[in-house]
Amino acid sequence: xxxxxxxxxxxxxxxxxxxxxxxxxxxxxxxxxxxxxxxxxxxxxxxxxxxxxxxxxxxxxxxxxxxxxxxxxxxxxxxxxxxxxxxxxxxxxxxxxxxxxxxxxxxxxxxxxxxxxxxxxxxxxxxxxxxxxxxxxxxxxxxxxxxxxxxxxxxxxxxxxxxxxxxxxxxxxxxxxxxxxxxxxxxxxxxxxxxxxxxxxxxxxxxxxxxxxxxxxxxxxxxxxxxxxxxxxxxx
Numbered sequence: 080x081x082x083x084x085x086x087x088x089x090x091x092x093x094x095x096x097x098x099x100x101x102x103x104x105x106x107x108x109x110x111x112x113x114x115x116x117x118x119x120x121x122x123x124x125x126x127x128x129x130x131x132x133x134x135x136x137x138x139x140x141x142x143x144x145x146x147x148x149x150x151x152x153x154x155x156x157x158x159x160x161x162x163x164x165x166x167x168x169x170x171x172x173x174x175x176x177x178x179x180x181x182x183x184x185x186x187x188x189x190x191x192x193x194x195x196x197x198x199x200x201x202x203x204x205x206x207x208x209x210x211x212x213x214x215x216x217x218x219x220x221x222x223x224x225x226x227x228x229x230x231x232x233x234x235x236x237x238x239x240x241x242x243x244x245x246x247x248x249x250x251x252x253x254x255x256x257x258x259x260x261x262x263x264x265x266x267x268x269x270x271x272x273x274x275x276x277x278x279x280x281x282x283x284x285x286x287x288x289x290x291x292x293x294x295x296x297x298x299x300x301x302x303x304x305x306x307x308x309x310x311x312x313x314x315x
Contacts, residue, residue: 100124102183105204110209111170112211115170123164136160136185137155137156138153138166145232181206182205183204
């Protein structure tokens with residue numbers, strides 16, 4: 080039932096069609112644990128297209144950003160999202176580490192994206208946490224996760240949750256796939272940019288301080304000169 084072969088999905092458009100499907104589990108507040116039974120649930124929120132149109136779907140666990148995503152585990156090749164509106168499975172603990180960067184992706188087997196008929200309609204959960212995990216994210220996945228700084232990932236969820244540190248956006252629809260093993264990208268980029276920003280901020284503060292100190296010295300020099308001139312005039 081499960082497929083563990085990782086697949087990188089390169090995304091070509093900036094938006095995707097959503098079914099009237101809001102995930103109630105998992106969410107940013109509801110997590111799963113590796114090797115323990117988990118329950119994916121969703122509701123019909125009444126939005127278009129209807130769940131009946133979304134029809135049968137492929138269900139998977141992914142990680143990544145709104146431009147590039149990696150499929151870590153295929154939960155089901157075909158489920159009916161209309162009845163019942165839940166899916167019970169046991170996550171494989173080896174697909175990655177303890178992390179809050181996982182998300183569920185449903186891919187319609189029949190409905191196409193309204194904006195791009197060449198790709199399927201998709202539905203995403205918000206990123207959620209998985210614990211009791213034994214695997215690792217390879218460099219490809221780490222790079223994709225780091226890419227959320229410029230291409231944040233989000234999803235449709237019915238349960239309210241705390242706002243993420245980076246505002247979520249709607250994930251894009253998949254355009255092409257390739258083996259994760261065949262493409263080696265660098266790991267998450269360094270934080271030198273943020274350090275430089277802090278350094279620049281500190282320099283600015285320091286410069287402002289020197290400017291503030293120089294002001295009184297300048298006025299003191301002027302006052303001293305004027306006083307000296309007045310005393311000289313008095314003597315004369």
